[in-house]
Amino acid sequence: MLLVRCPWCGTRDEIEFRYGGQAGLTYPVDPEELSDEEWADYLFMRDNPKGPFRERWFHTAGCRRWFNAIRDTATHRFVATYRLDEEPPT
């Protein structure tokens, strides 16, 4: 079970959290302006890298806040976690 560092609560067991998929996707300002292809791209297409990946996590059983993480998909390990209003660490 992974250890996850919530930016507000500190390090907790993975079971307290819910995975929220790729981070950094922004809901389009005006979806109606998008073509079907562009909308489908927003809706369905996700990166699937081997290595560091920006993800969203939700501290369901804790502070109930969303935050972002950089996690290595090859080793499972978290490189960093950061608040939604923070820039990803370089």
Next chain:
Amino acid sequence: MTGRRVDVGGAWIDRSRPIGFTFEGRELTGFEGDTLASALLANGVDVVCRSPILGRPRGIVSAGVEESSAFVQLSEPWFEPIVAVTMVNLVDGLVATGRPGVGVLPIDPLPTKPTVHRHAHVEFLVVGSGEGWHPTVGEAVQRGDRVLLVEREPRFAAASPDGVTVLTNATALGLYDDGYAVVDERGPERDTLWHVRAGRVILATGAHERPIAFADDDRPGVMLAGAVARYIRDFGVLPGQRAVIFTTNDSTREVAQTLTDAGAEIPFVADVRLGWAVAGTEGETHVEVVHLVGPQGERRAVEADLVAVSGGCNPAAQLFRAIGGGLRYDEPLATYVPDESGPDWLEVVGAAAGIGLPPCAAYWYTPAEDLSTHFVDLQRDQTVQDVLDAVGRGLRSVEHVKRATYIGTAIDQGRTSGVLTAEIVNAALGWELGAQGPTNARPPYVPVPFSVLAGMDRGPTLLDPKRTTPIHAAHVERGAVFENVGQWLRPRYFPEFEEDMESAVARECLALRTAAGVLDASTLGKIEVVGPDAAVFLDRMYTNRMSNLAVGSIRYGFMLGLDGMVFDDGVAMRLADDRYLVTTTTGGAAAVLDRFEEWLQTEWPELRVFCTSVTEQWAVVAVGGPGARDIVASLGTDVDLAAEALPWMTWRAGTVAGVPCRVCRVSFHGELSYELHVSSWHGRHVWDAVVAAGAVPYGTEAMHVLRAEKGYVIVGQETDGTVTPDDLGMGWIVNPAKGDFVGKRSLVRTDPLRMDRKQLVALLPHDPAALVVEGAQLVGSADLPKPPVPMLGHVTSSYRSTILGRTFALAMLKDGRAMHGGTVWAASNGATIACEVASAVVYDAEDRRRDG
């Protein structure tokens, strides 16, 4: 094999404390400290069980977790369907019988040993007590670190330094990310499943000796050499009196010394490095003659009752490998040892890392014309010939060979057969040694009873939390039959006298339609959405407009997924300009709250809105039926209940039955309805008052029938994540003029606009007594054509309607709205039921009943 207790050795047993036990109906005696294996050997038991496929007699081949031959079922002191005899600590009154191959659970559950789960947090976890962990742990203890050592054996071989917490009879079942380990501690009266979070984990799991395959190598009396020495040393048991040693390495010198010290003879040592090998064995129930083959092919036969075999040692690196560590072939050891990979919190030491193991010749089986009794995996009855046959059929990967032969899938998970199989495959393919290693063994490292994994989370009350409404006690008193709705326990129906469900539901439905009924609707999910931007927020979450809802009004709404499919439904009540109460489906409450919070935090942090779950704070007593107004009035209320004063889809705050109440004109059945929302504390009081005033309690089953008669959908029953509002005939609920909302853009993608989508219809079976099966497929003819049969849709709900005096169903049917009046057939179990397709609302389509 003619084992007996001897005077030498026996470090683990207490000869002053005999223990009585029963094996195959025979009453036998062992000593405190024995395993069942050592006690059986001491009593001269050679055959423990029969092999599962071939029925060959099988004895004990090892002294530990790698046992692949001797299995029993225990019935006392605790039932265990199948376990290796080497893994059972002897206790008084133990009752065992041989059990080949697969364990069998009795039809009537037997009591299992109590289990608790515990958590431990340590800086260091040491798994096993092999060599090599002392220096690191010594330093850790000096620093004041918490150190936990878990040892699978009942005793701890070496001395542990002060400051180390030791668990014996404790096996690490698996290692998981970030130093998480699950450990099964098997106590005499109670098992403990430990969840350990460790900063660092040291694997000191040692190594397992591997056998060499030869003809009839499964005959009782063939035993791993290290096990022979251990039985003498630790248990004072000499497994045989005349022992042939078959070896690839020098570790057997010590075994030979131990054997002779205990009084055994050694007629021959077959060392493959000198060209000698054991070719086969002979004997009735156990080894009596051992056939040998020499460097020039010369044959010899010697009388012996024991063959002590050592093919070398394999590091016990299963836990390392399962968490991502790799293995490399080590030529001097002729086996696989952990490489430099694996997580940084994990360290493998001692024999588990290949350190201190005896160099040996790479020798897997004695060549022979006939390899069909050269057993590789005893518990799966698989031989060298079976492996070669698999390769002959074109399989090259050990993973494929494993799945073709099942080698390595038995209880020992290939601990003795893995390397052997891999190298037989490599050699058969002409590949070099170590070209591919053994298959990966996944957790659990040893078999673990489900009762241990369950711990105390079992039985009707502890398996899962049960949620009950504040009115629950009243339902119990009334004799309700309950059903699980998510974690909620809801009354399904309230039988009177000897009623069955069908009669009870019919009576409850009729009461609601003709007089008055009452439903405990407290399980509805309820969320207060509060803040200056609450109205804006709900407009974005629901398909219809919530911002122009007047305070005191109620609106039914849909929420869609981003993909445009129906996600949840419920009503929004406007409590104040900046305050709404929204209801969700009983099962959807948590998901809806999650979703509100997700959008508020991740997309619209500028919106000033708070969401609070108030599901448990409000009891909901839903009074419905033509008599509902009189019933509520009779309770005493200051709310004007007249239809003009309190119209459909409005609510008023006031007092009912002496307690504060929100009286809401909403229903899930189409009759006149007053949903009474009161504080949870008052739920029981109001319910009792309503029932005393003559309303008939009804349960979820009647609720389902009543709502279906009106064509009201249940999200998750009519919908399955592929259904749009228009598919349900509820296009009116989508307000495209109000601006963007979640899912809106998806509704105009190509797929939701297809003409042949499944649409909600009602089905009226031609035979009004015929009940179609929920989930049945809809087809276009009475006789089923040859498959593939074109599927037109499926039945989502099916009931007997008391008020209509007939059966009916709801279904999702391709282009269904264009088929009203037509016929489809509901197919189930090869039979079909003809049904007329109709509008989804089969009762009171004009909504004439809702105001009473």
